[in-house]
Amino acid sequence: MKSFYVTTPIYYANDLPHLGSLYTTIVADSLRRHKRQLGYDTYFLTGTDEHGINIQRLAEKNGVSPKEYTDRIVAAFKTMFANFELDTAHGGYDIFMRTTEPFHYAGVAELWRRVARSKTPKGNSSIYKGHYEGWFCPNCAEYKTEDEYQRPEREGDPPTCLVHLKPLDRVSEESYFFRLSNFDQALLDLYEKRPDFILPEARRNEMISFVRRGLDDLSISRQKTSVSWAIPVPDDPGHSIYVWFDALSNYITAIGFGNQEPNQVVGFEKFWPAVHLVGKDILRQHTLYWPAFLLAAGIEPPRSVFAHGMWQDASGRRMSKTLGNTIDLDLLHECFPTDAVRYFCLREMVFGQDGRFGYEALIDRTNSDLASGLGNLSSRILTMIGRYCEGVVPSGKISEEKILSAKRSGVDTDETTIAGFIEHARDQFLQHFANYSFNRGLEVAWSVVARADKMITEAKPWDLAKDENQRQTLHAILYRAAESLRWLCVLLQPVMPGSTQEIYKQLGLSDSLSHANPAELRWGGLQSGTRIGEVKPVFPRLDKGSVLARVRGNERPVSAHATEAEAVPTASPSPSTKRQPPMVGATEADAVTGAEGVAFIDIADFAKVDLRVGQVVTAERLPKSDKLLLLNIDIGEEKPRQVLAGIAEYYEPAKLLGRKVVVVANLKPRKLRGHESQGMVVAASVGDEGRPVIATFTEDVPNGARLK
Ligand code: MSP
Numbered sequence: 001m002k003s004f005y006v007t008t009p010i011y012y013a014n015d016l017p018h019l020g021s022l023y024t025t026i027v028a029d030s031l032r033r034h035k036r037q038l039g040y041d042t043y044f045l046t047g048t049d050e051h052g053i054n055i056q057r058l059a060e061k062n063g064v065s066p067k068e069y070t071d072r073i074v075a076a077f078k079t080m081f082a083n084f085e086l087d088t089a090h091g092g093y094d095i096f097m098r099t100t101e102p103f104h105y106a107g108v109a110e111l112w113r114r115v116a117r118s119k120t121p122k123g124n125s126s127i128y129k130g131h132y133e134g135w136f137c138p139n140c141a142e143y144k145t146e147d148e149y150q151r152p153e154r155e156g157d158p159p160t161c162l163v164h165l166k167p168l169d170r171v172s173e174e175s176y177f178f179r180l181s182n183f184d185q186a187l188l189d190l191y192e193k194r195p196d197f198i199l200p201e202a203r204r205n206e207m208i209s210f211v212r213r214g215l216d217d218l219s220i221s222r223q224k225t226s227v228s229w230a231i232p233v234p235d236d237p238g239h240s241i242y243v244w245f246d247a248l249s250n251y252i253t254a255i256g257f258g259n260q261e262p263n264q265v266v267g268f269e270k271f272w273p274a275v276h277l278v279g280k281d282i283l284r285q286h287t288l289y290w291p292a293f294l295l296a297a298g299i300e301p302p303r304s305v306f307a308h309g310m311w312q313d314a315s316g317r318r319m320s321k322t323l324g325n326t327i328d329l330d331l332l333h334e335c336f337p338t339d340a341v342r343y344f345c346l347r348e349m350v351f352g353q354d355g356r357f358g359y360e361a362l363i364d365r366t367n368s369d370l371a372s373g374l375g376n377l378s379s380r381i382l383t384m385i386g387r388y389c390e391g392v393v394p395s396g397k398i399s400e401e402k403i404l405s406a407k408r409s410g411v412d413t414d415e416t417t418i419a420g421f422i423e424h425a426r427d428q429f430l431q432h433f434a435n436y437s438f439n440r441g442l443e444v445a446w447s448v449v450a451r452a453d454k455m456i457t458e459a460k461p462w463d464l465a466k467d468e469n470q471r472q473t474l475h476a477i478l479y480r481a482a483e484s485l486r487w488l489c490v491l492l493q494p495v496m497p498g499s500t501q502e503i504y505k506q507l508g509l510s511d512s513l514s515h516a517n518p519a520e521l522r523w524g525g526l527q528s529g530t531r532i533g534e535v536k537p538v539f540p541r542l543d544k545g546s547v548l549a550r551v552r553g554n555e556r557p558v559s560a561h562a563t564e565a566e567a568v569p570t571a572s573p574s575p576s577t578k579r580q581p582p583m584v585g586a587t588e589a590d591a592v593t594g595a596e597g598v599a600f601i602d603i604a605d606f607a608k609v610d611l612r613v614g615q616v617v618t619a620e621r622l623p624k625s626d627k628l629l630l631l632n633i634d635i636g637e638e639k640p641r642q643v644l645a646g647i648a649e650y651y652e653p654a655k656l657l658g659r660k661v662v663v664v665a666n667l668k669p670r671k672l673r674g675h676e677s678q679g680m681v682v683a684a685s686v687g688d689e690g691r692p693v694i695a696t697f698t699e700d701v702p703n704g705a706r707l708k
């Protein structure tokens with residue numbers, strides 16, 4: 001039997017679950033259900049990443065042990081997943097993986113040993129001991145290079161992480177290194193030979209250019225005295241394994257790699273390699289570190305790593321606690337049907353690109369696509385079968401002698417027209433799902449909804465019912481509609497398991513849709529004579545006003561100077577996951593905020609920014625940096641300004657020569673990679689990857705002119 005193994009990232013057990021963790025898990029769950037229908041033997045992993053300095057510190061701050069701390073977070077995750085029917089009891093994940101499991105410790109140690117014994121493709125030892133000196137972000141669990149942090153305001157203060165805007169830790173200690181620098185060619189070969197190893201293609205290209213620029217070795221341990229909440233390095237317990245080495249290994253230890261745990265040995269042989277679904281924020285770890293560790297250990301790399309985009313709020317802003325624009329999962333659960341949330345996640349976001357999550361859009365989709373769309377179609381068909389056919393699925397055939405009257409009523413007497421349409425739609429749907437284009441697959445399914453609706457509206461069964469001569473025509477129409485509905489249930493089951501099974505039941509069908517193979521659907525499979533079940537609305541309409549009032553009334557107000565409560569979640573949250581106050585530590589930014597949470601400034605504030613017209617005089621790449629260009633820009637001063645711009649991935653230096661640009665001239669100079677940057681070039685940030693597009697002028701302007 002063909003096998004399919006899908007994973008989500010294992011989520012940091014430092015904070016309560018959020019929309020991001022729910023989202024990737026919903027997609028993975030839908031994909032696995034789809035593959036299960038197609039006849040694959042499937043395995044679906046999600047879970048938590050529980051080690052590291054961040055969690056160690058949070059636990060200390062809260063006066064509990066790290067394990068107690070993560071146990072509470074895990075309880076909240078499990079309750080949330082159960083609420084959204086993603087747990088094993090609802091046919092969801094097969095394992096909730098925890099990196100604190102003893103079998104995982106055994107597997108990680110085995111992987112480490114294998115890597116440590118191995119030679120790199122260039123014949124060196126894959127792991128060596130050295131000394132690490134640099135900056136580490138405990139929140140990203142990543143070492144940061146100069147262009148990945150913000151230099152401190154005050155001499156002597158640590159720099160801040162550009163992602164978390166929090167201070168970095170200085171690390172200067174003995175460390176084991178993984179010789180990643182020797183794996184560049186092997187990784188490029190892998191990307192080349194397996195075009196679907198990194199998906200979507202834009203991400204693949206991004207990684208190819210990243211690797212081509214050369215790779216640095218990776219520090220893969222910390223001294224136990226600095227990080228004790230970790231898995232010890234085998235045979236050297238004074239050192240702790242780097243949290244990403246530990247976390248990534250979960251994908252294989254969970255299926256029995258390197259351990260004898262009988263519950264866990266579900267079949268490394270059978271299920272590996274996996275498809276990893278991850279957010280684009282952790283692409284590098286999954287497409288560089290992870291395959292390199294595996295290549296070193298002689299293990300096949302994953303089948304694919306698909307990096308999806310990030311949810312932003314309804315106005316396109318990054319979701320953050322500081323802005324108060326995150327989605328409250330308890331409210332989401334209380335106010336919306338689970339299947340509506342699942343449908344919205346797959347329909348609204350183009351998988352691979354960023355998307356916007358707004359309650360209004362969710363209500364609108366629920367009402368239009370589900371209540372008025374699929375739900376209305378279903379009750380329309382079933383009510384008419386009840387009314388005109390005594391609750392029994394009629395025959396779809398029109399006999400020779402009735403063909404003429406059917407034709408006279410304007411009905412297409414050739415059943416193969418609709419059968420052909422729906423078969424074609426099914427094939428497209430399968431193709432889109434195979435390409436992870438879930439939104440397009442769903443669009444196709446809704447073209448079937450529209451087609452069935454149109455067929456009914458045009459045939460007017462209520463008129464046909466008045467004419468005894470048109471009885472067969474009426475039956476044929478209702479049969480076609482009911483058969484289309486059956487196909488829709490099979491196709492849509494992975495996305496909306498509960499509601500499709502309910503519609504199926506109302507159609508009088510009792511088998512489980514979870515193994516109904518869409519590829520094997522044949523027109524005519526619905527038996528005439530089937531007695532339909534009780535007809536009930538499956539997708540109730542949401543009252544927009546009251547739902548919005550509820551979610552908005554419950555939303556945390558966006559206030560200036562607010563500080564997050566410093567509290568650890570209490571043990572096992574109640575079944576309704578009453579959410580505890582957020583974790584220790586995060587402080588909200590000081591900003592005067594408008595109604596939408598957007599920070600307003602005075603004109604006087606704007607006037608503080610000295611924007612000048614400049615002209616690029618020289619441009620060159622900065623050695624050893626993939627992002628930075630070193631520019632000299634004439635802004636009408638005695639000598640040109642030296643400015644470092646993070647645009648090297650998008651602009652060829654030569655093309656910038658002579659270009660008019662806008663420079664922030666009074667920005668405090670800062671040093672990057674040993675070069676002083678005396679200003680900033682203004683650029684638009686475009687698309688989900690934030691491609692910089694430099695601001696320029698179409699008219700002639702002198703260098704040094706001020707922008708006001
Ligand atoms: N623990 C690591 C992963 C280790 S995997 C071996 C980690 N955890 S995390 O808690 O930060 O989860 C990150 C993942 O959450 C993202 O990759 C993505 O799957 C999901 N999301 C987090 N925020 C998100 C959005 N705003 N939108 C969509 N998904 C996002 O990184």
